[in-house]
Structure formats: C-alpha cells, structure tokens
Amino acid sequence: MNDTVLVIAEQRNNQLNPHSLEVIAAGQQLAAQQGLSLVAALPGATLDAGAASLAETRLDDLLLVQHDLLEPYTADAYCAALGQLMAELNPKFVLIPHTYQARDFAPKLAASLDRSLISDCVGIKPGESGPVFVRQLFQGKVNADVVALGEPPYFVSLQAGCWPAESVESGSATPRSMDVSLDASQIRARAEAPERGAAQAVDLSSAEIIVSVGNGIEKEENIEIARQLAAAIGGELGASRPVIDEGWLPLERQIGSSGQTVAPKLYLALGISGSSQHLVGMKGAKTIVAVNKDANAPIFKHADYGIVGDVMEVMPALIKALQG
Numbered sequence: 113m114n115d116t117v118l119v120i121a122e123q124r125n126n127q128l129n130p131h132s133l134e135v136i137a138a139g140q141q142l143a144a145q146q147g148l149s150l151v152a153a154l155p156g157a158t159l160d161a162g163a164a165s166l167a168e169t170r171l172d173d174l175l176l177v178q179h180d181l182l183e184p185y186t187a188d189a190y191c192a193a194l195g196q197l198m199a200e201l202n203p204k205f206v207l208i209p210h211t212y213q214a215r216d217f218a219p220k221l222a223a224s225l226d227r228s229l230i231s232d233c234v235g236i237k238p239g240e241s242g243p244v245f246v247r248q249l250f251q252g253k254v255n256a257d258v259v260a261l262g263e264p265p266y267f268v269s270l271q272a273g274c275w276p277a278e279s280v281e282s283g284s285a286t287p288r289s290m291d292v293s294l295d296a297s298q299i300r301a302r303a304e305a306p307e308r309g310a311a312q313a314v315d316l317s318s319a320e321i322i323v324s325v326g327n328g329i330e331k332e333e334n335i336e337i338a339r340q341l342a343a344a345i346g347g348e349l350g351a352s353r354p355v356i357d358e359g360w361l362p363l364e365r366q367i368g369s370s371g372q373t374v375a376p377k378l379y380l381a382l383g384i385s386g387s388s389q390h391l392v393g394m395k396g397a398k399t400i401v402a403v404n405k406d407a408n409a410p411i412f413k414h415a416d417y418g419i420v421g422d423v424m425e426v427m428p429a430l431i432k433a434l435q436g
C-alpha cells in the first residue's frame with residue numbers, strides 16, 4: 113500500500129477536461145521518479161467518452177468512479193465517492209487538475225482525511241526526502257518549494273499549462289468500474305443549471321491560438337480589428353484586465369492571475385505591457401508573439417517573437433497577410 117500516484121481526472125458531459133491529460137503527464141513523471149504505480153480515476157455518471165480518452169495513456173489502472181448521484185457535480189457527492197476510493201486505494205500522492213471544480217472539492221476531500229492540499233503547483237522536482245512541489249507566490253514573482261510532511265496521502269493540484277499534454281506517454285489502459293455507495297441524503301447542495309456569462313462563453317484554457325488585446329488597443333472600436341484577426345488566424349480573443357475593466361470584452365476573456373490560465377500553442381499579445389499578473393496566466397504558451405510600440409516593454413523579455421510597432425498598423429497587415 114501507499115505505492116500509488118492517483119490522478120483524479122475531470123469530465124463534464126462525458127467530455128474529458130484536457131487539463132486532465134496534463135496531470136496524467138505529471139503523474140507519469142512523478143510515478144517514474146518515485147518508483148510508484150500510476151492509477152487514474154474518473155468520477156461521474158456517464159463516462160464512456162472520457163474513459164476512452166484516458167485509456168489511450170500509459171496507466172497501471174484506470175478506475176471509473178461511476179454513480180448517478182455524481183451528476184450534476186456537487187462537492188458532497190464527489191467527496192463521499194472519492195473518500196471511498198481513497199480508503200480502497202490508499203495512494204501516496206493524489207494529483208488533481210487545478211480547475212474551478214477541483215478548487216471546490218479538493219480542499220474538502222483533503223480535510224476530510226485530516227490532510228492539507230498543496231495547491232496550484234507549477235512544477236515537481238526530485239528532492240532528498242521525496243518530491244518537491246513548486247508553487248508561485250506574490251502573483252508569480254516568487255517560486256516556493258514545498259515538501260509534503262506527515263502521513264500520506266499527499267494532495268496536490270496542478271496549474272494548467274505546466275505539463276504539456278503532448279508529453280503524455282501513450283498506452284492502452286482497460287477501464288474498470290469501481291462501485292461506490294452514495295445516498296441522496298448525503299448531498300446538501302442542489303446544483304442549478306450552469307450559468308453562462310455570455311452566449312458564446314468560452315473556455316480559453318483549451319484554445320490553441322489566442323489573440324489577446326491590452327490597453328494598447330486604446331479604444332473599444334479597435335477590438336473589432338482584433339476580432340477579425342482572431343477569426344483570420346482561427347483563434348480565440350483574450351484580453352488583459354484593463355480591457356475587461358473598461359467593459360470592452362466580457363470577464364471570461366480575461367487572462368491572468370484574476371482571470372483564466374491559458375496554454376495555447378500561439379499567444380499573440382497586442383498592446384500588452386507584460387505585468388506579472390498577466391504573465392502568470394499565459395507564460396505556459398508555446399510561442400508568444402508580442403506587438404508593442406515600446407521596445408522596452410517587459411512582455412518582450414518573455415516573447416519568442418517581437419514586433420516593435422503600433423498594433424493598429426500591425427493588426428490589419430497581419431489580417432491581409434493571412435487572407436492573402
């Protein structure tokens with residue numbers, strides 16, 4: 113016992129949250145480092161499609177924690193079901209994607225076993241007495257190394273974009289159902305239909321290309337050109353906080369410490385200075401292209417490609433080139 117790394121994967125409406133695959137990649141790395149086996153568990157009611165995605169990864173076991181009362185999601189039902197999984201599996205490490213849902217149930221699950229949660233980690237490295245978990249402090253200005261003390265299981269949630277999903281080793285796991293007993297009386301919350309902030313609410317964390325606008329866009333009318341650029345390049349529109357505060361784009365488009373954390377293949381930063389609060393949300397992008405009229409803007413230190421220029425000249429030129 114205590115010889116397992118357990119990944120708690122996440123799905124909604126039978127679709128695997130792609131962040132789960134990043135956590136599988138981290139789990140594969142941790143299990144190899146510590147000589148442990150790797151088990152993934154997928155909680156929910158309808159799981160076949162999510163399970164099929166997980167089954168293509170290299171795992172020692174794949175458990176479907178299936179019960180009708182796990183849909184719609186509630187922290188009470190998840191903790192009751194996953195508590196039974198913990199008792200059966202007795203894992204050493206429990207890795208969880210740091211999603212909104214996990215932020216809701218993971219601290220409760222850890223506390224129910226009298227354990228703490230090392231949350232929102234951006235790295236795992238080998239240490240003398242076990243793995244060292246890296247967390248960011250002060251809006252990403254400082255990294256803290258955290259070592260788990262006391263008895264396992266050690267609960268750890270991982271930030272999106274820190275382990276590339278493409279680095280997951282593939283395999284062929286056979287899903288296995290695990291019976292859990294749940295009673296409706298255990299569930300104290302009643303979930304309402306998910307609320308969408310806007311008709312076209314978007315999950316930027318799974319976007320492959322993001323065209324992101326900052327204060328340098330100068331006025332609301334100019335957003336339309338960025339929208340055309342996003343359409344031309346096949347990307348989603350994102351923004352820094354001032355653009356959201358002005359009400360030029362909805363909150364769901366905000367990227368950064370108080371917005372979404374994203375990890376696209378391509379991130380176009382248009383008129384964004386590169387504050388630590390913005391960087392913390394997009395530094396996981398594979399390729400960063402920055403356009404800024406100030407050659408000394410901090411964003412250029414993080415960009416793979418930089419254009420010193422006026423966004424209002426560069427955007428139309430890019431659209432023309434893409435459409436040409």
Ligand SMILES: Cc1cc2nc3c(=O)[nH]c(=O)nc-3n(C[C@H](O)[C@H](O)[C@H](O)COP(=O)(O)OP(=O)(O)OC[C@H]3O[C@@H](n4cnc5c(N)ncnc54)[C@H](O)[C@@H]3O)c2cc1C
Pocket residue numbers: 325326327328329330351352353354355366367368369370371372382383384385386387388389390393403404405406409421422423424
């Ligand atoms: C608690 C807290 C949480 C926060 N959370 C977030 C967050 O989640 N996300 C976030 O983004 N910010 C966040 N912020 C705000 C953050 O500190 C910065 O103020 C913000 O990121 C700056 O946005 P910006 O780069 O668009 O604007 P600015 O800093 O004003 O930069 C605008 C840039 O555009 C350039 N520019 C101007 N005109 C042009 C032009 N015509 N062509 C090209 N370039 C031009 C300028 O040279 C400048 O570099 C937070 C702040 C706090 C205190």
